[in-house]
Amino acid sequence: MGVTVGVLVLLMLTIRALGLFDRLLQRRQSAALAGAVLETPAGPSIADETREASRGGEIVAVIAAALALSEDEESRASPGFSGLPSYERAAASAYPDAWAAAGRRQLMDRRGRPSR
Amino acid sequence: MGVTVGVLVLLMLTIRALGLFDRLLQRRQSAALAGAVLETPAGPSIADETREASRGGEIVAVIAAALALSEDEESRASPGFSGLPSYERAAASAYPDAWAAAGRRQLMDRRGRPSR
Amino acid sequence: MGVTVGVLVLLMLTIRALGLFDRLLQRRQSAALAGAVLETPAGPSIADETREASRGGEIVAVIAAALALSEDEESRASPGFSGLPSYERAAASAYPDAWAAAGRRQLMDRRGRPSR
Amino acid sequence: MEFNSLWEGFTEIGDDPRIIVMWAISGFLFYWGIAKKKEPLLLIPIAAGILFANLPTEALTRDGGDGGDEGLLHFFQVNALNNDLMPLLIFLGLGAATDFEPMLASPRSLLLGAGAQAGVFVALLGALLLSFTGVFDFGLLEAASIGIIGGADGPTTIFISNKMRQFGLENGIAVSDIVGATTVAAYSYMALVPIIQPPIIKLLTTQRERRIRMPYPERPVSRRVKIMFPIVTTIVIGVLVPQAAPLIGFIMFGNLIRESGVVPRLADTAQNEMMNIVIILLGLTVGSLMPGRVFLQTETIGIFLLGLFAFMVATAAGIMLAKGMNLFNPKNPINPMIGAAGVSAVPMAARVVQDMASKEDPDNFLLMHAMGPNIAGVIGTATVAGILLNIIPQLVK
Amino acid sequence: MEFNSLWEGFTEIGDDPRIIVMWAISGFLFYWGIAKKKEPLLLIPIAAGILFANLPTEALTRDGGDGGDEGLLHFFQVNALNNDLMPLLIFLGLGAATDFEPMLASPRSLLLGAGAQAGVFVALLGALLLSFTGVFDFGLLEAASIGIIGGADGPTTIFISNKMRQFGLENGIAVSDIVGATTVAAYSYMALVPIIQPPIIKLLTTQRERRIRMPYPERPVSRRVKIMFPIVTTIVIGVLVPQAAPLIGFIMFGNLIRESGVVPRLADTAQNEMMNIVIILLGLTVGSLMPGRVFLQTETIGIFLLGLFAFMVATAAGIMLAKGMNLFNPKNPINPMIGAAGVSAVPMAARVVQDMASKEDPDNFLLMHAMGPNIAGVIGTATVAGILLNIIPQLVK
Amino acid sequence: MEFNSLWEGFTEIGDDPRIIVMWAISGFLFYWGIAKKKEPLLLIPIAAGILFANLPTEALTRDGGDGGDEGLLHFFQVNALNNDLMPLLIFLGLGAATDFEPMLASPRSLLLGAGAQAGVFVALLGALLLSFTGVFDFGLLEAASIGIIGGADGPTTIFISNKMRQFGLENGIAVSDIVGATTVAAYSYMALVPIIQPPIIKLLTTQRERRIRMPYPERPVSRRVKIMFPIVTTIVIGVLVPQAAPLIGFIMFGNLIRESGVVPRLADTAQNEMMNIVIILLGLTVGSLMPGRVFLQTETIGIFLLGLFAFMVATAAGIMLAKGMNLFNPKNPINPMIGAAGVSAVPMAARVVQDMASKEDPDNFLLMHAMGPNIAGVIGTATVAGILLNIIPQLVK
Numbered sequence A, B, C: 001m002g003v004t005v006g007v008l009v010l011l012m013l014t015i016r017a018l019g020l021f022d023r024l025l026q027r028r029q030s031a032a033l034a035g036a037v038l039e040t041p042a043g044p045s046i047a048d049e050t051r052e053a054s055r056g057g058e059i060v061a062v063i064a065a066a067l068a069l070s071e072d073e074e075s076r077a078s079p080g081f082s083g084l085p086s087y088e089r090a091a092a093s094a095y096p097d098a099w100a101a102a103g104r105r106q107l108m109d110r111r112g113r114p115s116r
Numbered sequence D, E, F: 001m002e003f004n005s006l007w008e009g010f011t012e013i014g015d016d017p018r019i020i021v022m023w024a025i026s027g028f029l030f031y032w033g034i035a036k037k038k039e040p041l042l043l044i045p046i047a048a049g050i051l052f053a054n055l056p057t058e059a060l061t062r063d064g065g066d067g068g069d070e071g072l073l074h075f076f077q078v079n080a081l082n083n084d085l086m087p088l089l090i091f092l093g094l095g096a097a098t099d100f101e102p103m104l105a106s107p108r109s110l111l112l113g114a115g116a117q118a119g120v121f122v123a124l125l126g127a128l129l130l131s132f133t134g135v136f137d138f139g140l141l142e143a144a145s146i147g148i149i150g151g152a153d154g155p156t157t158i159f160i161s162n163k164m165r166q167f168g169l170e171n172g173i174a175v176s177d178i179v180g181a182t183t184v185a186a187y188s189y190m191a192l193v194p195i196i197q198p199p200i201i202k203l204l205t206t207q208r209e210r211r212i213r214m215p216y217p218e219r220p221v222s223r224r225v226k227i228m229f230p231i232v233t234t235i236v237i238g239v240l241v242p243q244a245a246p247l248i249g250f251i252m253f254g255n256l257i258r259e260s261g262v263v264p265r266l267a268d269t270a271q272n273e274m275m276n277i278v279i280i281l282l283g284l285t286v287g288s289l290m291p292g293r294v295f296l297q298t299e300t301i302g303i304f305l306l307g308l309f310a311f312m313v314a315t316a317a318g319i320m321l322a323k324g325m326n327l328f329n330p331k332n333p334i335n336p337m338i339g340a341a342g343v344s345a346v347p348m349a350a351r352v353v354q355d356m357a358s359k360e361d362p363d364n365f366l367l368m369h370a371m372g373p374n375i376a377g378v379i380g381t382a383t384v385a386g387i388l389l390n391i392i393p394q395l396v397k
């Protein structure tokens, strides 16, 4: 059990490292693009914007989920390997909304109609 | 040869038994549904109705067969395993008509036009 | 190396023989069709006609190539085995134009727009 | 030195000119499959396999025992044909492609499907008889392989012929290598059903009989019955004829994944991509069993003659049985033509019946009635195969 | 003489009437898969395999050593199960079908996925303990096979159980044949997740905890990270737990061909046609490991009891770990229910969490948060499998 | 004790740090396939195979002789690579995907396709020469494997390299294990064709030559010719170069099921699902032939240098032959650039020719003219492969 946790913690750190590495590369690329004119804004402000957008974007998410419902018929018929929840199926909406949309779709799958 | 016939006769009896068993279950289920109010009518009357419907439904069958024709192009191109006649392909029409529709479609496949 | 060339020369002669054999059969068949009335015209005149058509048909070829472009998206994404140039994809145009159309499509694939 | 190699192939042809005859036979099967569209799915790969087995090289068919590398087609023979892998996967795919409803809606179809199996036994006896006359040399193993041609079922023919050959080889019993011949005979006559059956049907039925209309069944077969049928059949036949269990089990399993309705992706792959891959490789492998020195024997002529005879007897037996059944049930008579569909050759034989019915009466739609015995014939032949697998080895020993 | 053969099957049943019990079990699995739609993709082929292994014939399961021909299903056992072919191809297909983004967006998911593996070790110890009491007879090899049921991962269970069985056979260590039992137990409990987990979750969480909403991640995981993740994971786990390399390597390779985006035709075939073919054959093969004489042992009851216990412990451990993590990070708390999803049983367990969350608060969308530990649980179980493969043989010797 | 296992992997890396170099090479091939989209269909699986062969475990590559279980990738080496299964199925699929019409419409393409094979023989001689200098150590078997890189045909390279290796192993002749190196070299240079060929073409042609327009053929090739071509070619090459029969036979059979038009389901599966499955497994298997201790030899550098040389010679030979042919037929001249397409590398090399033609004259459409020699090069290389298989073993003995 100890080894298991140890290995997965190391894997967790690796993923965090990958993420940092990726953001470093992205910042460099966008810096190269924007030249010296625009300094990319730092992390926290993005998070605030997102929370704002998340509330406003719920309507979009409901529509996206409703559209997704029609494709879900088949995945319900053959559960198991197929029908795995995926971001890609909610790609129409803004990204943070995708998480909500996936949840809503799941509810609708069960009840056969929008959740409210 | 004797064994062959014997085995297949037993299989025939098995299928008849399955059919009886199935109808028994269905009757129970529908009885459970209808409660004590409605007694399900017995077999013969259904048969009469069906024969009636069968004549009237021929027009439906012709249309169903015509629609099916367009899908048949492909099955004609690759004979053999595919292109097996099937009820499902005539599912648009009433059931007893499916038998007639399948026959008509076969004819049209050959002649390239409706039979009459 | 000698053997290689020898073998492929023999294969070349075989293909030529196949072509002759095929034209012989075609001529017989069309002769049988046309009966004694029409003598099929000989080769050279066909070639002349074709060259004529080839110039006039270039507009057709451009359209065919433009139509083909939309299907090409996918083949560009997975290069290698798929996306082999093929006559069939230019079948809409007259045959000799197919060669030109295939070339044009290739150009457009690269530049993302018609060549001129 | 290098140029010498160019002659090697010609020398081999000189040593065994029969391979040129085999090219012609292969070419004829290609023509039949491609230009005439007769059973192309298997005849084209089989013809290619014949070609590969008759080039002046054994690169694809060598058994590897002599130090050289094993050829790929021999690898398939050992690892995919002799262990029943490919025939059983074809059965699985066929089960997934077959709608058994016509048979389930009309269970007496099974009797007609049984009747047509007479062809198998008559041809088997015929083969033994011809051996007594000394014209051909067929033992019991070969006779069983020839008889099964009368079942009009390709994969079953491959399955049984190959089992008989293996049994002989493993038990030191002399056995001719006739898997290729019986398979080609079976597929050829299946393709010729529209030519073989009509004269026999005409001969054995009156115009009045051919005009008999049959009522349509009153209601569809319920989903429950369609799902339970393959499970119960596997058990019933598995108990009664254990040796038929592989064939019956795989076709029924294929049908179950179809009718269950909950695993469409499995049913779809089983009857399409999986079956296509197996068809290509099975055809090549069966074709590779026909090098000229094996196929060009007098016995091959006997196999084709007896196979034709078996088809004719099966057709006749089906018709006569239907007529016999009508004696006991004159109020609800069977159109005896549908007995001819009991030979299997699905769905060709059923179409032949429909065509002949339409000629007499354009409004008589017998197709689905004929599909009943037609599919029952497949089960019947698989049952017969199991019986042969049980009895023949006992008799030979 | 011919008719005698009809009795042969009945005689065999008389000799071993357990096969009739197995028909009932097979029928029950069919009913469960088809009528109840519970894990039909594998339960239907497994049930068919059970049926085939319990007909009064060994035509499909004979090992070929006794002179008779090898049965096809035994051929698959040797050439496609024991060499890991089919389990690894399933892993490849699963990798191509899985979107690891929920886990990558929230790396602490991996901790929760690790926590749920406690079920494996507890069940392993439980099995050994039960053996000491003398009720059941499980050695270390069997205990490892039983423990892995707690990983809630079908192919991994097949993989480990089979490895343990082979290790025993090859090293002359007495080992019960429990591959079939552990596999059926794993798939059964995976199907029962919506019944097993909710009471445990309710018991271990307060309503306030179940109402915790979690923020959505700020930005999507970049394509670069999604592509590098499978490559790096293969190396990291390959170095730390070399024995886990086959399982992790194949699932990660499958995920890479998906995320690379440049070989859609490979990703598509890997998760569809190839996986479908393998599922059919793997199900049949696993089912064929359950003839009545092997499956109907008292030990099987123990396997099912311990398997259930393992599932319950895994669920509880995941929840408790999440609650423990909240102690250290009270500002950004985890909804402890998502810890329960760490058992894997993808995506069933994550759906259970969403359903329970919605009951308390219809606007709390936890599904993708739960998918993180859910997928992490697959990696966790594969890691545990590697650890067991490393340690158990050393301990046994 | 348990934690010890975490060090095992690091110890192995310490024992053989070359595996880290191989991770870098694998990573580079991933980058090339995914980010640069160069031959991703095979480079991605090959890179994964390299990774699998260079983890600190032999779980996937063990040969099973030492008591441990055979690794899955070794199983594939023996049962799917060494018996030609996978290379020949790829050829089958390629045949089903290829339209031979450009070559049939212009049979002299075959001459150009033959000319480019000079690269094979020159590289073969070069390898022997380099051995005399003592820089590298290549025997005749290795030289043949290296030469075939010049054929610019992936499956043929795998086929020949593997045959040579097996021949050496079976006959006790010392042979380096260079299958992986030659395959990666072949696919790498095929991906680099747009960089390698243009300067050579520019060097060897005048602007006037590059501007030569070629007339379009007058009429389409008839369906009859397209169907007879694969059958006749199988026989002609089968007789002249029997050892080429497997390669030529399978590509021609694939093409026949395509052109026959009556079995679209077989043609479709052969070039899609079947080929996709084989590509995945073949790539993994070839990659698994490259553990660091085998791949990281000085000889590998020689292989890549000679492979590049072979590509350049093949390109030049094709161009010069075209110019030579123009001397004999000045009225209807060939654009000598299309000779460069004779190296195969279908369809990359033909596209390079079109691009260069367009730069000189935007209305010169040479693509289909270049496709002729391009496809002919495949047949040419398969023929050369047969010749090598015939001659080399004789010379070695």
Ligand code: NA
Binding pocket: D150, D151, D152, D153, D342, D343, D344, D345, D377, D378, D380, D381
């Ligand atoms: Na039959």
Ligand code: NA
Binding pocket: E150, E151, E152, E153, E342, E343, E344, E345, E377, E378, E380, E381
């Ligand atoms: Na798990």
Ligand code: NA
Binding pocket: F150, F151, F152, F153, F342, F343, F344, F345, F377, F378, F380, F381
């Ligand atoms: Na080439």
